[in-house]
Amino acid sequence: DVKVTQSSRYLVKRTGEKVFLECVQDMDHENMFWYRQDPGLGLRLIYFSYDVKMKEKGDIPEGYSVSREKKERFSLILESASTNQTSMYLCASSLARRERGDTQYFGPGTRLTVL
Amino acid sequence: QQPVQSPQAVILREGEDAVINCSSSKALYSVHWYRQKHGEAPVFLMILLKGGEQKGHEKISASFNEKKQQSSLYLTASQLSYSGTYFCGTERTYNTDKLIFGTGTRLQVFP
Numbered sequence: 001d002v003k004v005t006q007s008s009r010y011l012v013k014r015t016g017e018k019v020f021l022e023c024v025q026d027m028d029h030e031n032m033f034w035y036r037q038d039p040g041l042g043l044r045l046i047y048f049s050y051d052v053k054m055k056e057k058g059d060i061p062e063g064y065s066v067s068r069e070k071k072e073r074f075s076l077i078l079e080s081a082s083t084n085q086t087s088m089y090l091c092a093s094s095l096a097r098r099e100r101g102d103t104q105y106f107g108p109g110t111r112l113t114v115l
Numbered sequence: 116q117q118p119v120q121s122p123q124a125v126i127l128r129e130g131e132d133a134v135i136n137c138s139s140s141k142a143l144y145s146v147h148w149y150r151q152k153h154g155e156a157p158v159f160l161m162i163l164l165k166g167g168e169q170k171g172h173e174k175i176s177a178s179f180n181e182k183k184q185q186s187s188l189y190l191t192a193s194q195l196s197y198s199g200t201y202f203c204g205t206e207r208t209y210n211t212d213k214l215i216f217g218t219g220t221r222l223q224v225f226p
Contacts, residue, residue, distance in 0.1 A: 009154075039219075042117065042120075042202055042216050042217050043202065043216035043219075044117075045213065048212070050212060090156075090157070103204075103214075104147070104214060106156045106157040106158075107156055108155055109154075109156065
């Protein structure tokens with residue numbers, strides 16, 4: 001089974017702090033994703049990585065950066081956390097060449113509160 | 116571009132049926148359905164591929180009407196375990212890597 005883990009389930013930070021969210025997958029997937037989940041807005045893509053050291057902006061990249069130094073690990077960085085970044089953050093991974101019927105696999109999420 | 120799901124929320128008694136819709140303004144290649152329980156990872160339910168197919172898994176099934184750019188998820192004789200948020204992820208062409216997810220539908224089933 002695919003396993004995607006995220007470093008923290010709950011995180012509380014103060015405005016202006018630098019925040020690191022970590023995601024690790026154990027299925028040798030090329031693609032990794034960071035989403036933000038808010039009520040009524042669904043899942044919105046922040047950043048996407050299709051290979052080590054490769055990244056692509058998603059729909060809402062402002063205020064975020066990412067790092068992928070190893071294939072299995074994808075980090076989301078909030079350079080200076082703000083209250084409007086309080087949200088649930090979900091990581092996902094998938095194969096680069098998905099077979100028909102394959103999909104993305106998600107981690108359990110990190111609920112971040114910025115005070 | 117984000118697909119629209121309806122309804123936004125559903126409240127059911129055990130044994131009742133529900134339909135959740137996912138509509139896109141763009142042509143679709145596939146629709147992926149997930150269920151997320153509170154505090155847990157979204158779990159993949161099924162994928163519908165271009166061709167207008169219908170799929171089922173026990174009492175949960177789905178259809179994909181590519182002409183209408185719409186997919187529907189059918190929950191029959193709902194169980195307490197069906198409670199959660201359902202969302203669809205859409206793909207416009209084969210293997211584009213990225214999915215565009217819908218706004219989500221919260222389903223609550225009561226005894």
